[in-house]
Amino acid sequence: MPDAKRTENYRGDHIPKRPLEVLEFIIQSQEKGVLVEKSFAINVIRVKEIIKRPRVTKIIESGTNVLGVFHLREDLIPLVDLPGWLGLESEKPGDVVIVTDLGDNLNGFVVHSIKKIHHLSWDNVKVPDKIDRNQSEFIAGIISTEGRLIMMLDFETIFAELSQSEIKYDISRFEPMYFAKREEHTIMVVDDSVFSRNYAQRVFTTIGYQVVTAANGVEALDMLRGGTRVDFIFTDLEMPQMDGGELLATVRHDRDIEDIPGLIATSLTNLVTLQEQQDESQRAGQPKILAKKDMFTIIETIDDALGVDPNELPSQWDSYGKEG
Template structure:
């Protein structure tokens, strides 16, 4: 199974091309529907795939957490994904997908892994409202395979947030409002409901109004509309939008392509772009810089995000005052 995850460098080169690779897996046949659903997880977030090792039960864990395993001396929580997504499957989950991103490692129990599929982000669609409601926001994107199967891309951030029961309120307590925050507007794009909530909370603490979008395509459409409105009113876009914050991995259009569009369009001159991602490795940061992002901030660090936003918004205000 380790052969599935070779050629790391080749996968890294996909970033910036609006392409991704997803590891396909199943959770078992749902006894209620008789169907075997296919899920996917971005390969960038997968560290390894292995036979499920011995799991040690741990007290006071959520029902969906099977227990803990020791991987190279580190205790890692193990989530039974079938139980988490309420798939009433009676097949054993003998395979564990180990995910690692933004300093967090966890194992996901699955029935089987299939293959790694290379796709264009434009092939990944925002899930229909009915699917979002049925899956509780667990799925961030969907695509249809040539054989007719529907693949649902898993929101790892949401699983982590809900299974750890982590109280992050303390991370916001020292964030102070920007003195003239109400005069600025931030537009941000992120497909994860968990990330959007944390960004919104950070901006609320800063006292900065914002426009929220769910992917790069929606953000680009919104920005083009704002540019047209600003032009009709005789304003510059930088007078309307003080900063753009974007995730990297998003259906329809990723953060690299969105940034490239913004930085190549003279209408958005003077508007800083911050990349905000759980893919915080140096290679991803370098790719962000190559398409013109002004800063790269890791997700789930509200204090650092607030400090970056405060600094860039203040710099933006000083630039406008000097013109």
């Protein structure tokens, strides 16, 4: 019987874990006079290409860790001293640049060398409780492989801090979309990226929705089973511990929360890769996947799922008999 699986402790353990490809790179630092190599990683889907360190043009009033800008074909890209930003000092400057694509924002990050690509799953990424999110928001998780620890970085949050995007959210374009009836509904935003989580929260509250947040699927599930009442789940696709697909599949198997609708979003900007993810999600019977940057489409999808019609005009009789 299908209901046999719908137990209180169901966590989707039978669901195949999403594959994860990370690029391991090395940053050197001087520690007590000794040269130490530290391993870091970036999700491969964030990498546009890897190049040798280019010549740069200095820019006025750039941050201390922004070395300047360089041309990559038709694009003008800022070059960031990643070791310096991380507070790791080395006598030898890095000579390799990882060009990242973060929501249509191209950036170059200087590192010392590239080690290899690891083919893993999100189960390999751990988020230790001892990491203070307020102090280490750029840490996406820790990977243990081949007898060593690799720190996976959240480049979206790094970029946000470098550009001070946290205080420059483009929220004004959403302000005219405020609709009072949305205040009757609560959205749960689930995302391991601090920047993306905060941005979505700001957008949804601006247009009227109540919002609660969680940093990954496990935390979200614990909140839901602990009594947090929500009407919709807006979740990132790829997260450590439990990704968006696992979260929504697990919710569907829990009698107490099975009726909560959801939507998966991703930072993928490559149309081919995004289409592959959408096709995979459809085959698995999961909700459709939308790009995070398509926020207007996301809002329309959530409104439709919750029966909210912002174009609905108030009746002339709504105020009849009320004190004016």
